[in-house]
Amino acid sequence: xxxxxxxxxxxxxxxxxxxxxxxxxxxxxxxxxxxxxxxxxxxxxxxxxxxxxxxxxxxxxxxxxxxxxxxxxxxxxxxxxxxxxxxxxxxxxxxxxxxxxxxxxxxxxxxxxxx
Amino acid sequence: xxxxxxxxxxxxxxxxxxxxxxxxxxxxxxxxxxxxxxxxxxxxxxxxxxxxxxxxxxxxxxxxxxxxxxxxxxxxxxxxxxxxxxxxxxxxxxxxxxxxxxxxxxxxxxxxxxx
Numbered sequence: 001x002x003x004x005x006x007x008x009x010x011x012x013x014x015x016x017x018x019x020x021x022x023x024x025x026x027x028x029x030x031x032x033x034x035x036x037x038x039x040x041x042x043x044x045x046x047x048x049x050x051x052x053x054x055x056x057x058x059x060x061x062x063x064x065x066x067x068x069x070x071x072x073x074x075x076x077x078x079x080x081x082x083x084x085x086x087x088x089x090x091x092x093x094x095x096x097x098x099x100x101x102x103x104x105x106x107x108x109x110x111x112x113x114x115x
Numbered sequence: 116x117x118x119x120x121x122x123x124x125x126x127x128x129x130x131x132x133x134x135x136x137x138x139x140x141x142x143x144x145x146x147x148x149x150x151x152x153x154x155x156x157x158x159x160x161x162x163x164x165x166x167x168x169x170x171x172x173x174x175x176x177x178x179x180x181x182x183x184x185x186x187x188x189x190x191x192x193x194x195x196x197x198x199x200x201x202x203x204x205x206x207x208x209x210x211x212x213x214x215x216x217x218x219x220x221x222x223x224x225x226x227x228x229x230x
Contacts, residue, residue, distance in 0.1 A: 104218065
């Protein structure tokens with residue numbers, strides 16, 4: 001099992017550009033979570049999906065952020081337009097439903113820098 | 116509302132010394148409790164978890180944690196620290212019932228190990 005795969009590992013972009021972060025969860029996992037990690041705010045849950053359906057997006061900071069899960073093996077987190085304050089490490093995690101809340105497997109994260 | 120406090124932002128211990136990382140939570144009932152470890156540039160790895168039963172739980176890498184309801188605490192311990200334990204440690208709580216999947220993380224404690 002390759003684990004949760006995130007791409008890219010690092011992204012540097014200019015303010016105002018669109019950024020798309022990608023996540024491939026572990027096969028068979030029903031839940032997918034997007035977290036953001038910053039020095040100031042620590043780890044924040046942005047949104048999570050169950051069986052590809054968004055369940056709770058209350059952590060999405062603003063309308064510039066959107067997330068999709070078109071199928072069970074792929075999710076994206078998009079920021080448009082990006083701002084310097086979006087600079088953070090974004091983690092994706094997945095879990096099988098019968099292991100909640102203890103089955104989280106995290107990806108290695110995408111370090112986003114907006115200049 | 117649920118919250119997690121890790122009072123110590125940074126801790127330094129000598130290799131071979133014992134370790135205790137503090138975690139206090141706020142929740143209306145007994146939550147699910149977790150400790151995760153994050154090595155530099157990596158995602159979070161689950162060390163141990165508590166759901167019910169024995170309040171002293173054993174985890175991987177020689178770690179243990181004790182749930183104390185009266186103190187709303189879930190402190191992580193290790194009798195003898197190894198240099199490879201240097202990392203950031205996160206305490207987290209999950210709501211009951213557990214199938215919402217959401218975890219609330221503390222701000223983290225960075226552990227430095229002196230030779």
